[in-house]
Amino acid sequence: MSHTEPLAIGRTVTVKVPATTANLGPGFDTLGLALALYDELTVTVREEPGVFVEVIGVGAGEVPTDASNLVITAIAHALRAYGHDLPGLDVVARNVIPHGRGLGSSGAAIVSGIMAAKGLLEGRVELGPDDLLRLATEMEGHPDNVAPALFGGLTIAWTTEDGPQHKKLIVHRGVSPLVLVPEHTMSTELARSLQPANVPHADAAFNVSRSALLVAALTQSPELLLAATEDRLHQSYRAAAMPETNTLITLLREHGFAAVVSGAGPSILVLADDPGRRLEATALVAEHATTPWQSLMLAVDFKGATVGGHPAHPASSA
The missing domain is CATH 3.30.70.890 (GHMP kinase, C-terminal domain)
Known part of the structure; x- marks a missing residue:
């Protein structure tokens, strides 16, 4: 159980996460590219316990709308890592990334949840790029999809004894x-x-x-x-x-x-x-x-995931 002060009732965060394409041919489990096709998420802390998810677009009527939803699982995972229980939440997921097609929909869901937790914890805990990648990789298993979803552009991802690492590169404008x-x-x-x-x-x-x-x-x-x-x-x-x-x-x-x-x-x-x-x-x-x-x-996405309009990279202030 959490012994920290509960999250503020009524606090709302908005998240936007790009689709990704991994491997790119020879770069198996290593290379990934962010694409300008976005799932959007709005999360509001409510007083009543429990979680309700409204899914609009892809996955509506198919994916869970309770705490078993992958986005909610990711929010809970990130909050728990910093001593917080999952509060009552109202969530609206506007999905456009196709499911089960190799465009990183599950990675996007995980990143959406991690970024929502980052926004909810703002002012209490500041989650940096390494924290975000570690939390997302703990759930996804491989960093090659979550890295471009988090940071945008072309990413090289690898794992060390210190956890998952990434390098973001800017893609040539002709691609x-x-x-x-x-x-x-x-x-x-x-x-x-x-x-x-x-x-x-x-x-x-x-x-x-x-x-x-x-x-x-x-x-x-x-x-x-x-x-x-x-x-x-x-x-x-x-x-x-x-x-x-x-x-x-x-x-x-x-x-x-x-x-x-x-x-x-x-x-x-x-x-x-x-x-x-x-x-x-x-x-x-x-x-x-x-x-x-x-x-x-599609264009290449260069920003990666955002929460409240702030990018999830070292320049982030959110």
Whole structure:
């Protein structure tokens, strides 16, 4: 039980968190990119105990609306870490990030909760970038999705004895993301279960070289994106579970597009080096796909998660 002073009744915080795409081809469990597609959250402390969540948009009528909701679990996790019990809450979640499509919806939910807790604790405890990443990674298990959701841009994430770490990089202005989203979903757990326990040394070396090249391509030389997004560690092993995704990625790459699986899939990420090329990629998929695919032409998000309008990075004052 908490022995700290209860949070102020009526205190309201608003949170905005971007979608993310992880792996980016060769950067398995390491590289992530924030995209300008946002879930928004409003959290108000109320006098009555208990939690009520209103979900608007994606997940409405499907995700829990009580304390078992992932956002609420994340709020409780963060508050508990600093000696506070979960108060009575009214929560409104306005969701646009597709669920189960490889765009970081669960990571966004976790980050939304952590950021809401940051706002609720403002003036009592100041949560810095390391605190936010640690709390989010404790719940997500991997920092590669939560890091870009928290901090924006391109992030390199890794784990040390001192916990998860990240480096944020600014993406070259010529990089133009396109996400192709199918109607069907994919379980991250299932996708991970298809990975072999060991990979050939040559494949590991191949991916190290492409990951290094990808950082250069995304920050300095977009013309290298096709070569830089080659992968031998995870996509081929998961292909059987996502046959159309695999077929379309092969087609796109044969036509010169830097296409990869977005996160665990089944969505496809195309990293174009020119905005106009996204129209060509969309047309190619529309011509050859056997099921409907939604085309999202998105900018890179550079701010990351915000609470009360303040960014969640070292410059944050909230």
